[in-house]
Amino acid sequence: MEKFKESFKLYKRKKPPPDYSNVIDFTKIDAEDRQVCSLILEKQSCDVLDGMIPFTSWKAYQHRKIPGFYFISNPFTPDGQRKWIKRCLNDFPLKPNITNLDVNYSDLIRERNVWSMHLDADSTDEEKQLLHKLRWSTLGYHHNWDTKKYTADRYTPFPDDLSCLSRCIAHGIGFPHFKAEAAIVNYYHLDSTLSGHTDHSEFDHISPLISISFGQTAVFLLGGLTKDIDPIALYLHSGDICIMSGECRLAYHAVPKILRTPTSELPYHEGDDDTVNGRKVEDTFEPFESYLQSSRINMNVRQVLCDGQEFPKDES
Numbered sequence: 001m002e003k004f005k006e007s008f009k010l011y012k013r014k015k016p017p018p019d020y021s022n023v024i025d026f027t028k029i030d031a032e033d034r035q036v037c038s039l040i041l042e043k044q045s046c047d048v049l050d051g052m053i054p055f056t057s058w059k060a061y062q063h064r065k066i067p068g069f070y071f072i073s074n075p076f077t078p079d080g081q082r083k084w085i086k087r088c089l090n091d092f093p094l095k096p097n098i099t100n101l102d103v104n105y106s107d108l109i110r111e112r113n114v115w116s117m118h119l120d121a122d123s124t125d126e127e128k129q130l131l132h133k134l135r136w137s138t139l140g141y142h143h144n145w146d147t148k149k150y151t152a153d154r155y156t157p158f159p160d161d162l163s164c165l166s167r168c169i170a171h172g173i174g175f176p177h178f179k180a181e182a183a184i185v186n187y188y189h190l191d192s193t194l195s196g197h198t199d200h201s202e203f204d205h206i207s208p209l210i211s212i213s214f215g216q217t218a219v220f221l222l223g224g225l226t227k228d229i230d231p232i233a234l235y236l237h238s239g240d241i242c243i244m245s246g247e248c249r250l251a252y253h254a255v256p257k258i259l260r261t262p263t264s265e266l267p268y269h270e271g272d273d274d275t276v277n278g279r280k281v282e283d284t285f286e287p288f289e290s291y292l293q294s295s296r297i298n299m300n301v302r303q304v305l306c307d308g309q310e311f312p313k314d315e316s
């Protein structure tokens with residue numbers, strides 16, 4: 001069996017649980033680590049980005065043997081994580097963005113908000129359940145899953161805040177001209193997996209793929225240009241940013257497992273009070289925490305066109 005598949009099967013296994021001792025945990029790296037080492041990020045023009053710890057305190061790493069792969073260990077403040085989680089659940093699934101629900105449930109959703117429908121006491125059970133059927137939402141150039149293409153006509157403006165965050169991350173690892181043009185927001189539950197694939201539909205195959213995770217921890221596999229290469233495994237905890245660029249941009253990757261962490265240990269946890277910092281119950285983060293008790297969200301940002309490239313005429 002191909003090495004990538006073997007590793008995927010191993011980490012997906014429920015019984016007996018696999019040995020996780022080879023999974024890289026970036027919260028526990030020391031200077032002598034055999035596989036990864038610290039990385040000094042490029043200086044930024046802005047020192048502090050809203051919702052992030054000061055740029056100079058970001059903990060970034062690179063892999064000694066995988067050029068183009070970078071990791072930034074949760075640089076978000078708890079409030080910053082809460083902001084992005086709300087964006088992913090309350091805003092990004094909304095029209096004009098496209099979601100997996102559009103094909104089968106457009107009559108039920110119409111222009112309504114799946115998150116609000118889930119919380120609304122007057123919703124039917126079917127309406128409430130839609131949120132749990134949400135698997136992905138696309139932003140900017142909307143990836144067409146059937147043709148595996150981006151086209152000029154399937155485009156809506158990319159959110160400014162996510163573009164700004166992505167630009168700052170890309171700048172830090174040496175891509176100052178990065179343009180966030182498309183994103184896939186993935187929603188996982190505890191039994192979800194994402195099988196081995198490469199992201200090659202973009203025209204630009206060098207600029208970073210920026211992946212930002214929230215909620216439950218994933219085991220992430222990163223291999224090489226073919227599935228014969230044995231992948232490394234690493235944890236993606238809430239707030240972590242993982243970047244594939246340059247030589248590693250077209251590497252196979254996968255999510256074989258989501259692991260449950262108790263909510264009280266997650267960085268965005270607000271405490272059990274029903275008034276938090278004087279805010280009223282309805283303003284608390286509790287419903288989002290409750291969703292994330294058994295879910296994970298991943299924002300996966302890409303540049304589609306090469307610098308200065310126009311959309312190819314026959315693609316639109």
Ligand SMILES: O=C(O)CCC(=O)C(=O)O
Pocket residue numbers: 184186194199211213218220236253255298300
């Ligand atoms: O969920 C992840 O960490 C990876 C998602 C991914 O690979 C993709 O959207 O192409």
Ligand SMILES: [Fe+2]
Pocket residue numbers: 197198199253
């Ligand atoms: Fe991917």
